[in-house]
Amino acid sequence: MNSLKINPSVDQLHDVMNFIHEQVPNKDIKLDLVIEEIFVNIVNYSKADFVKINADYSDDSIMSIEFIDNGVEFNPLEQESPDFPDCIEEASVGGLGIFFVKNFADELSYDYIDGENHFKIIKSID
């Protein structure tokens, strides 16, 4: 398993993506989306001092990732799905990021342990 510990800042997004890309042989747009949306959600809302990412890629093409932060307790799995618009006037992207995460990951789990959010993602790589 490899780990990356960084400041919760949007400026770190490309470092996060580079770290993930180093773990997997193929680029997977759905994996990238899951990672970006979770990381940016932590940056924008958690008020955490740090974000730690543990990543493990197994021989059977399964990527396991855990995001750990010491910010505000927040379970993304409890977020409701967004409303889907019929026309551009009604459209918004609130909640769309987490909706992508729920759709594109194979397994998700959340725990709040000793003042830290632990969000685990399992995703098979195409």
Add this chain to the structure above:
Amino acid sequence: MMEIIKNYNGKELTLSVNGRIDTITSVEFDESIQDEYGNFNSLIIDFNDVNYISSAGLRVLISTGKKLEAEDIKMVILNVSDDIQKIFKLSGFDKIFEIQ
């Protein structure tokens, strides 16, 4: 990570986007459209060389689409890859935008 080429054909603006539209690059994507407001009466966004878009990029498309709709200016998104088409479908964007 992302490059935008602007090309005018009369009042029709084509923005050819190359690369990834993520939380960081979507700021530049938004600015490149905003810089041209008032100069075009038709907007084509060519996604031929876009290989990634996150919700931040979708937010730019929605805000642009709303603004142009209010001014009755046509906006079309061209050459969307299969991967990005899946993201558009999942978001319901295939119903609210003209995608060719």
